[in-house]
Amino acid sequence: MLSRFSLPGLTGKRRFDDLSEKEILALAISSEEEDGRIYAIYAQKLRSEYAASAAIFDGMAQEEDEHRERLIDLYQRRFGNVILPVRREHVSDFYTRKPVWLIENLGLDRMREEAEDMERQARDFYVAAAGRSSDIDTRKLLGELAAAEAKHESKAQDLTATHLGGEARADEDIAAKRQFILTWVQPGLAGLMDGSVSTLAPIFATAFATQSTWTTFLIGLSASVGAGISMGFTEAAHDDGKISGRGAPWKRGLASGMMTMLGGLGHALPYLIPSFWTATAIALIVVFVELWAIVWIQNRFMETPFLRAAFQVVLGGGLVLAAGILIGGA
Structure with a gap:
């Protein structure tokens, strides 16, 4: 997930290892917000033809929003109400999301594949971020989110069982x-x-x-x-x-x-x-x-x-x- 081959200073971006805990939390907040929006876009694209799968992505977007709220609460307790505008594109060796959601006719299977990649990348990020944190509460939350993202595939399977059971899955x-x-x-x-x-x-x-x-x-x-x-x-x-x-x-x-x-x-x-x-x-x-x-x-x-x-x-x-x-x- 985190490349070791970027050259700091040449792109105007920060390396992940150089970020402070404050900046890491801000990055996590913006990442969760973006992922939630991507899942919401997938749900919107699927709603007319694949209502059951749209419900799956609605559930995943809701879970990303819950993660973001927990991160914001922790950030406010430690650093105040003004959240730094740190995003993925500001970090030179951080993963980026391919803008596949802009594709008009993006297929259902491709959306599911992208969701799996998103979950894996988010898990790796939280594992790395937790290892960088010295604050007990921050380390605990990041560890919990890493575990949550690791289980996100299971969560998706639970949502699939709920919304894509039997005839719905067959129809799709x-x-x-x-x-x-x-x-x-x-x-x-x-x-x-x-x-x-x-x-x-x-x-x-x-x-x-x-x-x-x-x-x-x-x-x-x-x-x-x-x-x-x-x-x-x-x-x-x-x-x-x-x-x-x-x-x-x-x-x-x-x-x-x-x-x-x-x-x-x-x-x-x-x-x-x-x-x-x-x-x-x-x-x-x-x-x-x-x-x-x-x-x-x-x-x-x-x-x-x-x-x-x-x-x-x-x-x-x-x-x-x-x-x-x-x-x-x-």
Whole structure:
């Protein structure tokens, strides 16, 4: 938590080891206040879709406020009512919070991961701060807060049991899975299908018309990259996700564009091999793998019956492949 590699005096910041007990208490107060606000922001973001998880973060924010109040009481008894404005960014070797709460579409799992990191960092801070204190009351409080933060994960689990029992947790898991499918899997699958199938005809038509592996590779590369850019922009531009709930446009565009490009490049890259028939044989094997990967994804994530998915994908891909070979060999 506390780095030993900062250079004091160059940044205008204080090292943690140089802080007085007064400054450490002030730092603890501001840290608890910030953590409480972060948990409150998480709760606000989740309230409309994940009410049960929002209640968990509400409870954690309340506990951070209680810690802050205890610290303020101790500070006032020892140092008066004016609290020094010491914050994390004023200490050179102190941990900082990543501003992930500013991300508009921050996922539920990411929030839980960040909360775990926050609890661990706060615990380490209180352990280090308690070791620096010579005042009995201060050392006792900091030790208690270190223990409280160490148990915060258990507290979160208790809150989870209270607010995310049974059907509530199942409903949220289903909603999170649905969001993942809408944002990443569906656009990615559409891109993979487009890249794998639509590029079959131009690549194999070029291959059999020219029997030049380098020319075929260049055609495949240009078709794959062009299709990826087109699909990515189309996916991102046609739906901002606000009404449909399909997630951030850039995420869907990235998934669609990358998978489109990979789908085409899969059977274009073998034509880097100089031998035409060797390259073509490997490309056909890659096409077989690509088509069955599409079938598996449809069956696994989209719950399409396996036989129906296999019939649709293999038949469609086979027809496009045959068309390319026939046109190129004409």
